[in-house]
Amino acid sequence: MEQHAGAILSPMELFAEKELVTVAAPMVRYSKLAFRSLVRKYGCDLCFTPMIVSDSFVKSEKARHSDFSTSTDDRPLIVQFAASNAESLASAAALVAPHSSGCDLNCGCPQRWAMQEGYGACLIHKPELVAEMVRRTRAVVANPHYTISVKIRIHKDTRSTVSLCRQLEAAGVSFLTVHARTSEQRSEPVDLETLAAVVSAVDVPVVANGDIRSLEDAHRVQRITGVRGVMAARGLLANPAMFAGEDYTPLSCVEDWIKISLETGAHFTNFHHHLIYMLDKQLSRAERRYFNSLASVVGVTEYLREKYDLNL
Structure with missing residues (x-):
C-alpha cells in the first residue's frame, strides 16, 4: 500500500x-x-x-x-x-x-x-x-x-x-x-x-x-x-x-514519464501503452506501427533517444 x-x-x-x-x-x-x-x-x-x-x-x-x-x-x-x-x-x-x-x-x-x-x-x-x-x-x-x-x-x-x-x-x-x-x-x-x-x-x-x-x-x-x-x-x-496548457505532449513530459516509470518499476505494458497514447499525434502511421510493436523497455527508450534526442 x-x-x-x-x-x-x-x-x-x-x-x-x-x-x-x-x-x-x-x-x-x-x-x-x-x-x-x-x-x-x-x-x-x-x-x-x-x-x-x-x-x-x-x-x-x-x-x-x-x-x-x-x-x-x-x-x-x-x-x-x-x-x-x-x-x-x-x-x-x-x-x-x-x-x-x-x-x-x-x-x-x-x-x-x-x-x-x-x-x-x-x-x-x-x-x-x-x-x-x-x-x-x-x-x-x-x-x-x-x-x-x-x-x-x-x-x-x-x-x-x-x-x-x-x-x-x-x-x-x-x-x-x-x-x-x-x-x-x-x-x-x-x-x-x-x-x-x-x-x-x-x-x-x-x-x-x-x-x-x-x-x-x-x-x-x-x-x-x-x-x-x-x-x-x-x-x-x-x-x-x-x-x-500544452496542445500536445511535450518531449519533457515523455522524458519525465520514462524516468518515473523506471524509478517506480512500472510494468512494461503500462509503460508502453502510455507512450503510445502520448505520441499518437506526433508519429506517422508507419512510425506508430513500428513503435507499437516494440516489446522491451530498452527497445522503446533506444527508439525515443534516437528519434528525439531525449536526455535519458
Whole structure:
C-alpha cells in the first residue's frame, strides 16, 4: 500500500482556493501511482485511483496490495470504489482513509458487468441507497477533512438528476462529479444544460467530466455551467501536460514519464501503452506501427533517444 506515511491534504482546500480545480479521472489500468505522479508535475490538482471493487478490497489483503499504492507525494488523492451496499463502502473507506484524502463512490460506470453486480451507473436509480452509503461512510470515517464524494452519470430526465444530487448533498457528500451523459451514451456530446442545472441546485462543488480534451475545453465548460472543477480521462492519456496548457505532449513530459516509470518499476505494458497514447499525434502511421510493436523497455527508450534526442 503506502510507501511511507505523510500528511493528508483536504481536496476541499482546492475548491476554496482555486478558481478551477483540475482532476485526473479514475481510469482502469491507467490511473496508477506513476501516471498520477506525472500529471501532478503538469498542472493536475487532484487525482483519482482506478476504480476498486470494495468487497474484494475489504476481504483480501492481496487485493489491497495489488489494487492500491500511494506515496507521501501522491496528494491530494481520492480512492474510488465500486460498491453496492453501505457496509462495504464504509469498511473500504476506513482502510484507505489513513493513506488518502478522500473516497469516491462510482455511480457512473456504464459497463454491463458492473451494473449486473449492482455497481456503477445503475445506482443513479437508487438514490436512497446511495445516500445511505454516503451517510454510513461519513459516520465510520471520523476525520472531518476526509472527503466523501460521488461520481454519477445523468438520467434522461434532468429533474431526476437534480433530485439525486440534492439527496446526496443532504446525506453529507463533500463534492460531486457529473459525467453529463446517460449510461446508454458513449460519444454523444455531453449535456451541459443538465450539468448547469445541477450546479445551480446544490451548494457543494461540482466537477464536470466528459469531453475535456484541452485546457480551453475546461475553461469553456466552466464558463457555460459554473462548475468548480473539471475531470479528464482520455484527454490526459493523450496529453498528460494538458492542464499545463500544452496542445500536445511535450518531449519533457515523455522524458519525465520514462524516468518515473523506471524509478517506480512500472510494468512494461503500462509503460508502453502510455507512450503510445502520448505520441499518437506526433508519429506517422508507419512510425506508430513500428513503435507499437516494440516489446522491451530498452527497445522503446533506444527508439525515443534516437528519434528525439531525449536526455535519458
